[in-house]
Amino acid sequence: MPPRPRNQGELNEAAHLADRLQAAGYTKRDIARIINRDPSLVSQFYTKNKGAAFVTALRQVVAAVETGGITDLPELAAIAARHTTRRTTASGAPARVRTKAVLITPTGTGAGRVAAQAIASGSTRLRPLIAEAARQGLRLAFTVRLAKTGYMHPSGSRTDSPGIRRNVIQRADHTEERSYGSATTGGFDAVDFACRVDAAAGDVTAAVHQWLVETGRIRADAQIIHLEVRTWHPR
Numbered sequence: 684m685p686p687r688p689r690n691q692g693e694l695n696e697a698a699h700l701a702d703r704l705q706a707a708g709y710t711k712r713d714i715a716r717i718i719n720r721d722p723s724l725v726s727q728f729y730t731k732n733k734g735a736a737f738v739t740a741l742r743q744v745v746a747a748v749e750t751g752g753i754t755d756l757p758e759l760a761a762i763a764a765r766h767t768t769r770r771t772t773a774s775g776a777p778a779r780v781r782t783k784a785v786l787i788t789p790t791g792t793g794a795g796r797v798a799a800q801a802i803a804s805g806s807t808r809l810r811p812l813i814a815e816a817a818r819q820g821l822r823l824a825f826t827v828r829l830a831k832t833g834y835m836h837p838s839g840s841r842t843d844s845p846g847i848r849r850n851v852i853q854r855a856d857h858t859e860e861r862s863y864g865s866a867t868t869g870g871f872d873a874v875d876f877a878c879r880v881d882a883a884a885g886d887v888t889a890a891v892h893q894w895l896v897e898t899g900r901i902r903a904d905a906q907i908i909h910l911e912v913r914t915w916h917p918r
Contacts, residue, residue: 697734700741791916805886817877824864833905
């Protein structure tokens, strides 16, 4: 079922301010970077009436863009940071910030996975895992799932994923999971992938998709619907 059109009269102030920034050429992901939050939160300005804590910051950012002519994202983020206040509990104490832990063990073993909704917003929850893996000099591997027709090579092709053909999983919905990299084959340098993610403005999905296209493994129009990242210490 297609999404219902937004009723502009029912939008909260955070959503109205976000609309003004989008009219000025910024994306929801840009706005998320400006307020230092996940892009999904910006979407929730519209769908779940969230964003009250960012209204003051967004007002200042809109003024900086529309009146001050400031366009640089880091500069706008600095402005927002000066006007962002922590949520408080009923007792008035600062509320805990909800974060997802980066689970990498002392042996370097770590894993994170995302599905359709998170992938649509760039798989940002995987970014801290990749960044920490890069900081520790770890290796990484990943598994992607997409339509069978999106792959360039047939299932089990050694050109596609040498040495780990057993990690091809075919699904009843005509999609297929394939793994790239392993401890046996050496995997990939986490630093290189962290740089790719940074170059994609933090969009892990786009970084992985670009690597798969560049290396001739998937078609440019293929859509990733599942993504998993694993890490370990190099031998």
